[in-house]
Structure formats: C-alpha cells, structure tokens
Amino acid sequence: MTRILALLIVVWLVIGALAAYQRDYFTDNDTNCAEASNIALTIVAGPLNYFGVNPKVKCKAPNVPEPSQ
Template sequence: MGRLIGILLVIWLVIGAFAAFQRGYFDDTDTNCSEVSDIALNIVAGPLNYTGVNPKVTCTDIDAPEPSS
C-alpha cells in the first residue's frame, strides 16, 4: 500500500512540474520570491492545474536591517 502511495505521489508531482513548465515558469532566469513560490505551488497542486486552479503567491520583500558602521 505504501509503495502505491509513493508512486501516485511521484506521478502527481511530475504532472505538476509539467504544468509549471507549460506555463513558462522555468523559462525566466531572473527569479524572485513570488516566482519561486508560484513554481513550487504549481508543482504541489499537480493535476489540479488542469481543472482551472491557478495558484499564485504574493510576497512582500522585507527590508533587511542595514549593518552598523
């Protein structure tokens, strides 16, 4: 039973990676927090991407404190 679940999980993630590829997420080399999050979320959403789910993530860049001089 565990082997079947593992196989289904791998298939799910492969379908999700293919959906992210079709949306062109892997084409852009200039990435930011939002793009990386969108890629990961699309891979995890897997086959749901083909049912109209379009997961998006918005990130707010947190300003890091400046080092003291």
C-alpha cells in the same frame, strides 16, 4: 501499499511540474520570491492545475523600520 502511495505522489508531482513547464515558469533566469513560490505551488497542486487551479503568491518585503537620523 506504500509503494502505490509513493508512486501516486511522484506521478502527482510530475504532472505539477509539467503544468509549471507549460506555463513557462522554468525559462526565466531571474527568479524572485513570488516566482519561486508560484513554481512550488503549481507543482504541489499537480493535476488540479488542469481543473482551473492557478495558484499565485505575492511576496512583500517585510515592514522594516527606517533608521533614525
């Protein structure tokens, strides 16, 4: 039973990686927070990508206070 579950998870992730590849996420050498997160979410979404799921992440810099002058 665990082998079947492990195989299903691997197949799910491979389908997600294929979707990320088809969206050209692996061709850019300049990766930032948002791109890395989009790649990870696309892979985790797996076959759902082919049913219209298009996960996107927006990364914002934390609100850091400016030093006093």
